[in-house]
Amino acid sequence: MRAIYLTGETVYLRAMLASDKENAAAWYASPFPINATRAEEWLKEAHTDIWGNNKPRHYLIARVTDDEAVGSATLTSRGSRRGMLTFAMAPWRDDADLLRAEALRLIVPWVRDDLELMHLMLTVAADETATVAAAEDLGLQRAARLRGFVARPTGRVDRVLYEALNTPWRVGDA
Amino acid sequence: MRNPIMVGERVYLRALEMTDAEPLARFDAEETDTFMYRGRQPQSPLGYESWLKDVYKVAPPPFVEFAVCLREDDRLIGSMGIGDLDWVNRTGETGSYLAAPFRNGGLGTEAKHLLLEYGFERLHLYAIMSTVFEANTRSSAALAKQGYQSAGRLRWHDVKGGVYQAMLVYDLLYDEWRAARDAWWANQANKQPTVTS
Numbered sequence: 111m112r113a114i115y116l117t118g119e120t121v122y123l124r125a126m127l128a129s130d131k132e133n134a135a136a137w138y139a140s141p142f143p144i145n146a147t148r149a150e151e152w153l154k155e156a157h158t159d160i161w162g163n164n165k166p167r168h169y170l171i172a173r174v175t176d177d178e179a180v181g182s183a184t185l186t187s188r189g190s191r192r193g194m195l196t197f198a199m200a201p202w203r204d205d206a207d208l209l210r211a212e213a214l215r216l217i218v219p220w221v222r223d224d225l226e227l228m229h230l231m232l233t234v235a236a237d238e239t240a241t242v243a244a245a246e247d248l249g250l251q252r253a254a255r256l257r258g259f260v261a262r263p264t265g266r267v268d269r270v271l272y273e274a275l276n277t278p279w280r281v282g283d284a
Numbered sequence: 285m286r287n288p289i290m291v292g293e294r295v296y297l298r299a300l301e302m303t304d305a306e307p308l309a310r311f312d313a314e315e316t317d318t319f320m321y322r323g324r325q326p327q328s329p330l331g332y333e334s335w336l337k338d339v340y341k342v343a344p345p346p347f348v349e350f351a352v353c354l355r356e357d358d359r360l361i362g363s364m365g366i367g368d369l370d371w372v373n374r375t376g377e378t379g380s381y382l383a384a385p386f387r388n389g390g391l392g393t394e395a396k397h398l399l400l401e402y403g404f405e406r407l408h409l410y411a412i413m414s415t416v417f418e419a420n421t422r423s424s425a426a427l428a429k430q431g432y433q434s435a436g437r438l439r440w441h442d443v444k445g446g447v448y449q450a451m452l453v454y455d456l457l458y459d460e461w462r463a464a465r466d467a468w469w470a471n472q473a474n475k476q477p478t479v480t481s
Contacts, residue, residue: 141372192442229440254436254453258411261373266410271453275440 112172115224116216121209123169123183123216126153130170130179137170137182139198164188171199171213180209183217193221194231197241211240218248218274228276235260236268250274286358289350290398295391297350297398299340300363304351305332307360311383319419344371348402352382352395361386364395366403366412374410376403387422390472396430397465404458411457417442418450431464432456 116123130137134149144152159165164187171181181199195217199206214232221227232250234241237260246252250272258266290297309329318324339349349365364380378399382392403409414432416423432454441451 231438251439252436253438256375256411256413256435256453256455257433257457259373259375259413259455261410271436271438273438273440275448 118212136179136200191228193227207238207240211244214244230274232272245272292394295395300351305329308332316384377413400461413455415451427454431460
């Protein structure tokens with residue numbers, strides 16, 4: 111079920127499946143646990159508007175080698191113009207930053223060239239250096255820095271906001 | 285006062301009630317400014333009632349919304365709240381709306397300081413953010429008076445008037461807010477007429 115246009119060397123993205131309820135800890139975007147029963151409800155609620163443009167769309171991030179779920183990406187958009195990307199990575203993964211960075215490198219070209227969103231925003235913790243580097247490689251521009259918005263066991267870390275404008279938008283007959 | 289949660293000299297904050305739906309819809313209908321949002325929109329009281337029915341259902345909530353009322357006669361003059369509440373990182377984003385007739389008299393700033401006191405001293409948030417359209421210079425000035433610091437600028441946040449509009453981003457830490465509030469109160473005290481015996 112992996113999307114061929116969202117597959118990289120280490121990870122790929124796919125639509126969520128009912129069977130994902132069994133490992134919500136890997137993809138559910140909260141530190142508070144949910145069981146399989148609640149995860150099943152959540153998955154159904156999250157997919158009630160398949161053609162809608164205004165509901166967040168969730169994608170599982172899985173490893174290419176063994177299909178293990180390692181996180182999720184959520185694209186929240188208003189209509190077909192603006193989007194915001196957020197990630198939730200499996201909390202036990204020491205390589206979460208690298209996996210997220212690779213997922214970002216898959217998603218951004220897709221959002222820009224395939225979905226053709228006009229504008230994309232990304233928020234990331236400043237100490238997630240691989241993801242930050244990927245964002246900047248992809249042409250996202252740092253727009254804001256929120257001081258201490260992320261709590262870590264060792265102290266507070268800034269949250270940075272990136273944005274990108276899809277410049278090919280233009281008037282067709284101009 | 286009716287069910288007050290935060291009380292100032294002239295205004296207080298309380299939970300929004302179903303009876304607020306009609307005045308909130310009226311505020312929208314009587315909006316005079318065009319620069320704050322993507323465009324003015326008349327809203328139905330039915331829409332507000334639908335929102336108010338569920339607004340306090342979840343605890344801890346993802347956002348906290350208050351009615352802003354005058355102490356002298358309990359009149360509703362606006363609403364404000366803290367959204368995007370992150371209970372793990374202890375952050376949130378403020379938003380506020382004051383009906384047009386009540387702007388520019390300091391009521392909004394007083395209410396906002398009550399809201400920030402609630403956020404920092406009752407919810408124990410570490411940091412609070414706010415965003416404002418670049419064209420909304422009145423709100424930017426108000427945020428600066430409340431201690432908010434510039435955190436950046438989203439250049440292409442939205443389109444208005446056929447042109448990309450920037451959104452200014454601000455953040456605020458506890459000590460900055462305390463200093464701003466103390467300065468504001470000191471300034472207010474200086475404005476009071478001298479009482480002579």
